[in-house]
Every structure is written in C-alpha cells, then in structure tokens.
C-alpha cells in the first residue's frame with residue numbers, strides 16, 4: 219500500500235460500511251467487495267482507492283479461540299475480481315496462520331513482561347535492570363561518560379508491614395514507586411529488586427550536583443505522609459550512591475558499593491543519601507566478620523555480666539544496679555557492647571543474648587536477695603526488637619520471676635525513647651502489661667530522642683535516666699545544668715524518679731543532688747563491677763574492687 223493510503227486510513231474506527239476490513243472486523247464475517255468503485259461500503263473512500271489503484275478487496279476476519287476479532291486479512295486487486303472456492307480456502311488458511319502468529323506474539327510479550335517486571339509495582343525487576351545497566355555501561359565506556367547507581371531502601375517498611383498488615387505494605391510500595399518515578403527524569407530508570415529495595419540508574423549525571431538534586435527530590439517526596447484507610451503513615455528512605463567510573467568499573471562492584479553506601483546512610487540516621495567511599499568497603503568487611511564472630515560467641519557463650527551500682531545520692535544507700543553485658547572475644551579481647559549490641563539487634567541475635575542476660579540476672583537476684591541485700595533491684599537493658607512481632611519474651615521473664623519467688627519489682631526494664639516514639643499499639647500494650655505486672659520501667663538515655671515530653675503524658679514509667687551527655691557538660695550556670703534541673707522538676711511533678719548517668723566528678727554529684735536528683739550512676743560512685751566484686755560491694759558498701 220502506498221504511504222498516502224496508509225496515512226488516510228490510519229485510526230479509522232471500524233463499523234458497518236467502513237470499507238471491506240472495517241466492516242468485516244465489525245461484523246466478524248468475511249466481506250467480499252468485487253468492485254470498490256460502486257460498492258456502498260467504499261462510498262467515502264472510492265477516490266482514495268482509485269488513486270492507490272485498488273479495485274477489489276476481499277477481507278477475512280481473524281478470530282481468536284475466544285471468538286474475539288483480533289484483526290483482518292485482506293487481499294486487494296488492481297482489477298475487479300471475483301473469488302473462487304479455492305481462493306476462499308486460501309484466504310481462510312492465511313487468516314488462521316495470522317491468528318497463530320498474533321497470539322503467539324501476545325503470549326511471548328506476556329511471558330517477557332512477567333519475567334522482567336515486578337507484578338506489584340509494574341517496575342522493571344532485577345534481571346531487566348541488569349540488562350539495562352549492561353547497555354548503559356557499554357555506552358558510558360564508549361563515550362567516556364558518567365552514570366550513577368543508587369540503591370534505595372525504605373527505612374521502616376518492616377514495621378509498617380508487621381503492624382498494619384501486608385495489604386497496607388503493598389499499597390505503600392506501590393505509592394513509593396510512584397513517588398520515586400515522579401521525582402526522576404525521563405531518562406532515569408527505576409527498578410524494584412526486592413521487598414522494599416529499589417535500584418535507580420541515573421544517566422548523564424556529570425558532576426554530583428544533579429545527583430544531589432535528584433536525591434533530595436526523592437527523599438522529600440517519600441517523607442511526605444501516606445494516607446491509608448484514613449491513617450497517616452510516615453516512611454522515609456535511605457539512599458546509597460555509587461558512580462561509574464569513579465567508584466567501580468563493573469556492574470557487580472558498582473551495585474555492591476551502592477549497597478555499602480546505602481548501609482552507611484542507614485547507620486548515620488536514615489532519611490539521607492550517602493556516597494560510596496573506600497572506607498565503607500573496609501567497614502563492611504569488618505562488620506561481616508563481627509557478625510560471624512557474634513554468632514559463634516552466642517553459641518559458645520563468650521559473655522559475662524558486670525553490675526554497675528546505682529546509688530541513692532541522698533543517703534548513699536545502694537540496692538540497685540544495672541546489668542551490663544561484656545563480650546570476651548577469644549582473639550580481640552574485650553569488645554564493647556556499643557560495637558556489638560547494634561549488630562545483635564539487626565541480626566536478631568539480641569533475643570538470644572538478652573535471654574542469656576536475664577537468666578544470669580535471675581540466678582544472681584535470687585542468690586543476693588536471699589543473702590546480702592534483700593531489697594536488691596537489678597535493671598536490664600532491652601532492645602526494640604524484643605517488643606515487636608508479638609514477642610512475649612519479657613512477659614515470659616515475669617513468669618520465671620514468679621516461679622522463683624522473686625517479686626516482679628526486683629526487675630527493672632530499661633527501654634529507649636525511640637521505642638516509645640514509634641508509638642505502635644502492640645508495643646504500647648506490651649509495655650503497659652509489663653508495668654501492670656509490677657516490673658519497674660526506666661527510660662534510658664533520656665533526652666537524646668526527639669519528643670521526650672509528649673509521651674511521658676501517655677506512658678506511665680517509673681524512672682527516667684538522664685543521659686550522660688547532659689551530666690558530662692554540666693557546670694553551675696550552663697544549659698546542660700538547666701536541662702537537668704528541668705528534667706528533675708518535671709519528673710517530680712509526674713511522680714517519676716530520676717537517675718543521673720555518667721557521674722564522674724564530685725562537682726557533678728553535688729550539682730545533681732542540689733537540683734533534687736535522687737539517684738546516680740557513674741564512675742565516681744562505682745565502675746561496673748565483676749560479679750564477685752559486686753557481691754563484695756553489697757557486703758561492704760562502697761568498697762569497689764575491680765575496674766572496667
């Protein structure tokens with residue numbers, strides 16, 4: 219067919235009397251027009267057909283196995299021509315072959331789509347984005363240009379999924395994908411490569427300015443509240459960036475480096491974007507090693523507990539202590555909990571670790587309450603994971619206290635502000651339940667979180683532990699002092715006791731006592747003590763022996 223003809227009939231709507239094919243497609247039956255010039259179906263197009271030198275047109279509908287017309291097969295002649303029976307048979311066979319070809323193509327497309335796209339968000343999946351990157355990399359090599367791979371992970375997706383259900387989780391992912399997509403340029407690629415993980419490929423990002431702008435745009439778009447079933451949900455994301463050719467020259471390494479950078483973004487507070495640096499690789503390897511060692515340590519019980527006395531600043535009485543875990547690494551020596559607790563939390567090992575701590579504390583409480591200090595109260599640090607996913611670990615501890623005839627107020631549970639801030643109904647209920655059963659609740663590191671005051675209104679807690687950073691900076695006329703005083707006054711009004719952490723000097727102790735703080739903990743009063751030394755401490759009063 220000549221171009222002018224194709225252009226003229228492009229987009230024509232099928233219907234009765236719309237040429238041979240339009241009619242045949244519409245009625246689903248064969249239409250044989252022997253002379254176009256005189257046939258009513260062609261009345262509107264007879265001039266056009268004449269110009270294209272078309273005189274006859276026989277059109278056969280192509281019908282699929284569900285009876286639906288999916289096209290037509292037509293034969294044109296330059297002279298008016300009537301079909302023979304043999305012609306008809308041939309046309310039918312051609313139409314049938316066309317049907318097979320069309321349907322085959324459709325199935326192929328469907329299979330291809332399913333293999334390359336994520337069914338939930340309709341975004342390319344890992345395998346397709348890999349193909350894209352292969353090509354982008356080739357082009358960048360050839361043309362000496364730069365491109366960027368960004369790894370994006372939603373910060374609190376698991377919590378949303380666990381607390382609000384999978385359908386909300388799915389809806390969140392769909393909405394997130396849309397927001398990311400809308401923040402990008404036409405030429406950028408976004409793919410979903412796992413649960414809440416996305417890869418973004420930015421082409422033509424010469425200089426970091428572009429990357430910076432796009433990254434900010436994405437983070438801002440994602441941080442806006444999501445509305446599901448009239449509930450507002452807040453979700454942020456962490457982004458890690460690796461740039462070709464600066465950070466790596468092959469796909470695997472680029473992806474790995476972007477992943478390391480993403481991990482750093484998570485560690486450094488989330489809702490941020492981080493660029494890959496070489497030290498990240500080293501840190502990553504160190505971390506992997508530490509995870510491996512920690513698994514062994516938990517199996518082999520390479521831990522012990524030290525007890526740090528908590529002293530009544532008014533009368534020097536000590537019948538409280540905090541249990542702090544120590545890891546005796548077979549090669550590295552003593553590893554600080556600051557280094558391994560976060561990893562234990564991420565890997566879930568904290569549950570087992572904390573269980574071990576509780577069992578030790580249980581035995582010690584039983585022994586010491588029965589011998590040297592009948593009022594002894596021990597506090598245990600707990601992590602957010604121990605309250606999530608319907609975890610009953612701490613409620614179970616209360617049962618065990620009962621079985622050993624230890625009153626529940628002999629145990630204090632230290633929780634962090636961040637746990638309360640998340641304000642998840644399940645978590646709130648567990649904490650309320652624990653307190654109802656008589657276990658004492660203390661908020662650890664108070665003042666380092668965000669909304670310290672508002673949740674005190676909704677939560678009943680027994681103790682607030684003022685974070686060491688405030689105590690450290692305290693002098694008689696500065697802001698830290700004012701803050702400590704304010705916390706003490708507020709706590710007093712709310713009937714909450716205060717423990718000041720990290721008291722190292724006599725002056726700090728003096729200032730806190732004057733401000734009305736009842737309890738203190740810190741090197742000045744006693745360092746954390748080995749079990750045998752703490753026992754001695756209980757017997758003798760303030761005679762500390764060992765140092766940690």
Ligand code: C2E
Nearest residue numbers: 542543555556559575599600601720721722739740741746
């Ligand atoms: P934390 O709960 O704030 O514990 C107080 C930390 O301050 C302890 O560090 C303690 O040794 C240290 N400290 C006490 N007095 C002073 C002082 O006067 N000056 C200074 N500079 N530091 C003082 P540690 O034992 O290294 O523990 C660090 C953190 O690890 C703890 O902070 C706690 O969050 C966590 N942790 C320790 N044991 C456990 C545990 O069994 N489970 C969990 N989930 N976390 C634990």
Ligand code: CA
Nearest residue numbers: 540599632662
């Ligand atoms: Ca603590």
Ligand code: CA
Nearest residue numbers: 662663683719
């Ligand atoms: Ca603390």
